[in-house]
Amino acid sequence: MDTKDLKNKLSTMLWVSFATGIFFFAFFTDNKSVSNLIISFLVSFMYSFVFIIGNYYTNCYLNSKYSWIDDTKTRIVLGILSTIFVNVVLVFVCNYLNLIVIQKNNPAKFFTGEMGLFNWIIVNIALLFSAIFHAKGFMEEWKKSSKKEVVEQKLIAKSANAQFETLKNQLDPHFLFNSLNVLSSLIDENPDQAQVFTASMSKIYRYILEQKDKELVSVEEELDFAKTYTALLKTRFEDSVTFEFNVNENDQKNFVVPLSLQLLLENCIKHNFATSSKPLHIKISSEDGFLMIENNLQFRENIKESSGIGLSNIVQRYALLTKRNVFIEKSEDYFKVKIPILIEKTSTKMNTTKYSENSAYERAAKRVNELKGFYGNLISYCLVIPFLIFVNLYTAPQYQWFWWPMLGWGIGLASHGIAVFGISKDWEERQIQKILERENHK
Structure with missing residues (x-):
C-alpha cells in the first residue's frame, strides 16, 4: 500500500468511525458521558479498521491472481465466496472483542438472543459495504482497461497512418528519378521520342501527385x-x-x-x-x-x-x-x-464523423495535405524544368523543345495553385450559403 493510498484509507476510517461512533452513542448508549463517547468512537474505529483493511487486502490478493477483465467469471465467484468468509470471520472477531471483552457480556450467549441478532445485523452491514467496495474496484479496473484500450487503438492508428504516409512518400522521388533515367537514356537514343516522353511525363507526374495521398x-x-x-x-x-x-x-x-x-x-x-x-x-x-x-x-x-x-x-x-x-x-x-x-x-484512419471537433481536425488535415501537394508539385517543377532546359540546350540547342513541358506543367501548376489558394471549398460553401439565403428571402 503506497503513502497516498494509506492516507486515503486512514481518512475513510476516521470519517466512518466518527459517523458510526456518534450514531451508536446517540441511540444505543444510555449513559451519555465523555468516556462512553470516546469508547464508542474507539470501538467504531476498530470495526472500520478491521473491515476496511481486511477487505482491501482480500481484494488485492484476488486482483493479483485473477483479472476482472480477463477472468471475470472466476473473479466474481471467488470474490463472493471470499467476501462472505472473510467478513463473517471479521464480524465475529470484532463483535467478540466489543461484546465480550469490552462490555463484559456472557460468552455463552454470544450466538443467541440480542448478541446473536447483533451478529446477524453487523454481518449484513459488512457484506453490503464489502459488495460496494468490490464493485468500486471492478469499475476502476474496467475504466483503466477501457482507457488503455482506447490509447492503444489510437497509438495503433497513428502508427499505421504514419507508416502509410512514409510508404506513400517514397513514391514521389522513386518515380521522378526513374523517369529522369528513362528520359536521359531516351535523349541519346531518340531525341524526337524524348520530346513526346517529356510532354507526357508532366501529365503523369501530376496524376501521381493527386493519387499518392x-x-x-x-x-x-x-x-x-x-x-x-x-x-x-x-x-x-x-x-x-x-x-x-x-x-x-x-x-x-x-x-x-x-x-x-x-x-x-x-x-x-x-x-x-x-x-x-x-x-x-x-x-x-x-x-x-x-x-x-x-x-x-x-x-x-x-x-x-x-x-x-x-x-x-x-x-x-x-x-x-x-x-x-x-x-x-x-x-x-x-x-x-x-x-x-x-x-x-x-481506411486506416479513425472514423471521426460523429464528432464536430474531429471533423474540424479532418478539415485542417485535408487542408495541410492540399498545401503539401501543391508545394510538392512546385518543388518538382523547379527541379525538373531546369534539368530539362539543361538537357535540351546541351543536346539539341537548335530545337528548344523544353518550352512544351515548361508551359504544360506550368499551366497545371497554376491551376493547382488556384484550387488550393483561390477557388477553394470555403469559397464554394460561401457561395452556396448566399444562394440559400436569397432563396429563403423570396
Missing part, C-alpha cells in the same frame, strides 16, 4: 494510368515490349492501392531485358479477386542492386489495409504478381 483508387483509374504509362514505355522500347490488358469490367469498379500497376510494370522493365528478337510480354488481367501482372522471364544480368521500394512498398501498403496477401509466383518461364482487388474502400 489516397489509400485506394478504383481499378479503372489505375488501368487508365497504366495504359498511359505503357504508352510512354513503348516510345522507348517500341516492339521490344508488348502489353496486354484483359481485366474484367466488374473488377474495374473495385479498388487497389494507387500506383501499384506503375510500380509493377516498372519492375518488369527493370529486371528483364527486351529486344526485338526476344520481346518482353507483359499481361495485366484479373482472376478470382486478384489483379495479376505477368511477364515472361528474361532476367537481366549485372543489374544494379534493387532499392526494394517497388514490390515491398505494395506489400506493406496492402498489409496496412487488409488481411489479404500479395502473392508472388516465379518459375523458369514467367514471373507473376497477384495483388488483391478490394471490394470496399477501407
Whole structure:
C-alpha cells in the first residue's frame, strides 16, 4: 500500500468511525458521558479498521491472481465466496472483542438472543459495504482497461497512418528519378521520342501527385494510368515490349492501392531485358479477386542492386489495409504478381464523423495535405524544368523543345495553385450559403 493510498484509507476510517461512533452513542448508549463517547468512537474505529483493511487486502490478493477483465467469471465467484468468509470471520472477531471483552457480556450467549441478532445485523452491514467496495474496484479496473484500450487503438492508428504516409512518400522521388533515367537514356537514343516522353511525363507526374495521398483508387483509374504509362514505355522500347490488358469490367469498379500497376510494370522493365528478337510480354488481367501482372522471364544480368521500394512498398501498403496477401509466383518461364482487388474502400484512419471537433481536425488535415501537394508539385517543377532546359540546350540547342513541358506543367501548376489558394471549398460553401439565403428571402 503506497503513502497516498494509506492516507486515503486512514481518512475513510476516521470519517466512518466518527459517523458510526456518534450514531451508536446517540441511540444505543444510555449513559451519555465523555468516556462512553470516546469508547464508542474507539470501538467504531476498530470495526472500520478491521473491515476496511481486511477487505482491501482480500481484494488485492484476488486482483493479483485473477483479472476482472480477463477472468471475470472466476473473479466474481471467488470474490463472493471470499467476501462472505472473510467478513463473517471479521464480524465475529470484532463483535467478540466489543461484546465480550469490552462490555463484559456472557460468552455463552454470544450466538443467541440480542448478541446473536447483533451478529446477524453487523454481518449484513459488512457484506453490503464489502459488495460496494468490490464493485468500486471492478469499475476502476474496467475504466483503466477501457482507457488503455482506447490509447492503444489510437497509438495503433497513428502508427499505421504514419507508416502509410512514409510508404506513400517514397513514391514521389522513386518515380521522378526513374523517369529522369528513362528520359536521359531516351535523349541519346531518340531525341524526337524524348520530346513526346517529356510532354507526357508532366501529365503523369501530376496524376501521381493527386493519387499518392489516397489509400485506394478504383481499378479503372489505375488501368487508365497504366495504359498511359505503357504508352510512354513503348516510345522507348517500341516492339521490344508488348502489353496486354484483359481485366474484367466488374473488377474495374473495385479498388487497389494507387500506383501499384506503375510500380509493377516498372519492375518488369527493370529486371528483364527486351529486344526485338526476344520481346518482353507483359499481361495485366484479373482472376478470382486478384489483379495479376505477368511477364515472361528474361532476367537481366549485372543489374544494379534493387532499392526494394517497388514490390515491398505494395506489400506493406496492402498489409496496412487488409488481411489479404500479395502473392508472388516465379518459375523458369514467367514471373507473376497477384495483388488483391478490394471490394470496399477501407481506411486506416479513425472514423471521426460523429464528432464536430474531429471533423474540424479532418478539415485542417485535408487542408495541410492540399498545401503539401501543391508545394510538392512546385518543388518538382523547379527541379525538373531546369534539368530539362539543361538537357535540351546541351543536346539539341537548335530545337528548344523544353518550352512544351515548361508551359504544360506550368499551366497545371497554376491551376493547382488556384484550387488550393483561390477557388477553394470555403469559397464554394460561401457561395452556396448566399444562394440559400436569397432563396429563403423570396
